[in-house]
Amino acid sequence: MDTYIKDWHNIILNCSFDNTYKMVWAKSLVELAVNSQEKNDKVTFNFREISELCLKYYWNQTIYFNLIQGSNIKKPPEILTYVKELIGDYITKTGKTQPIRFEKLNLTALELESKYEKVINKISNTLKSDVCWRFKNLAGITYELYDLDRDKKTVTFNKEDILNIKEQSDFLFSFINYKWTQMLESFNFSPKISQKVRGIDEGKVKRSPLKKYHEYLDLMCSNGKRICFYCNKEINETDLSIDHVIPWSFMFSDDIWNLVYCHKNENSEKSNRLPSENDINRLEERNIRLMKLMENSDFHKNKNFDQLQLANEKNYVRSFWISCKY
Numbered sequence: 001m002d003t004y005i006k007d008w009h010n011i012i013l014n015c016s017f018d019n020t021y022k023m024v025w026a027k028s029l030v031e032l033a034v035n036s037q038e039k040n041d042k043v044t045f046n047f048r049e050i051s052e053l054c055l056k057y058y059w060n061q062t063i064y065f066n067l068i069q070g071s072n073i074k075k076p077p078e079i080l081t082y083v084k085e086l087i088g089d090y091i092t093k094t095g096k097t098q099p100i101r102f103e104k105l106n107l108t109a110l111e112l113e114s115k116y117e118k119v120i121n122k123i124s125n126t127l128k129s130d131v132c133w134r135f136k137n138l139a140g141i142t143y144e145l146y147d148l149d150r151d152k153k154t155v156t157f158n159k160e161d162i163l164n165i166k167e168q169s170d171f172l173f174s175f176i177n178y179k180w181t182q183m184l185e186s187f188n189f190s191p192k193i194s195q196k197v198r199g200i201d202e203g204k205v206k207r208s209p210l211k212k213y214h215e216y217l218d219l220m221c222s223n224g225k226r227i228c229f230y231c232n233k234e235i236n237e238t239d240l241s242i243d244h245v246i247p248w249s250f251m252f253s254d255d256i257w258n259l260v261y262c263h264k265n266e267n268s269e270k271s272n273r274l275p276s277e278n279d280i281n282r283l284e285e286r287n288i289r290l291m292k293l294m295e296n297s298d299f300h301k302n303k304n305f306d307q308l309q310l311a312n313e314k315n316y317v318r319s320f321w322i323s324c325k326y
């Protein structure tokens, strides 16, 4: 590996764990390098285009999984706060709580352009004051990865360095993701962090149909009627929905011990809100009853039965609930 890429490697490997700014900065630069055309000896990117990519990365990680990006829980990194403001505006405007990838947003149609501009400006200011120069410094040494003009808000690379980054971009992207994942694992209590990061990167965050769980949940029917977990009333076929009591965005998986029947409208109202302690108590009781019902059915040799049993023995409901409250 040549020394220039080794310097990138060194910086990413050894940078501090306060927040993920350096990762989002590095990833944005690599993405810009990959898409750049080198017409001159120097290639310059402005902070605006870097900020747009930072926004994209943070938007996607936040709207799907609400990942914590810094070590100080009481004071989240300011860039993330700006991104969350825009997500809030999006939700207010559309009334939709279903996540959407940043790449699919139509800012013009949503009349969010001016808010977007403000967020981009604020991100760009944080990059200027905090991130752009810090990234190059490690343990008192400045690595000459690029030239900065902080007044003009630009980053300039030598052409050969850009070509180098392009050639090594697969390595750099996966190494940055690896380090980013490590950081997220130290800030977040949620499971499957690396799958979440990879899933978002590859655009493979999909919910799978939950219909296959009907046969288990139907064991709980009373007099042939499906009962809503939240309001205890009967649910008609057309109004039937399955809910993740501990949000899917936290678990990133469908687990029988976390799935209940509820009315469609209650499900969409609830979206990613946290369950109450009462819900958790009732889910634990439900799981014990469901386990007994499955034990006495044809499902007792089924892997869902094994999972439910394990969840009951290991108190999954309570431990995941406690960790998702952070």
Ligand SMILES: [Zn+2]
Binding pocket: 228, 229, 230, 231, 232, 233, 262, 263, 266
């Ligand atoms: Zn209900």
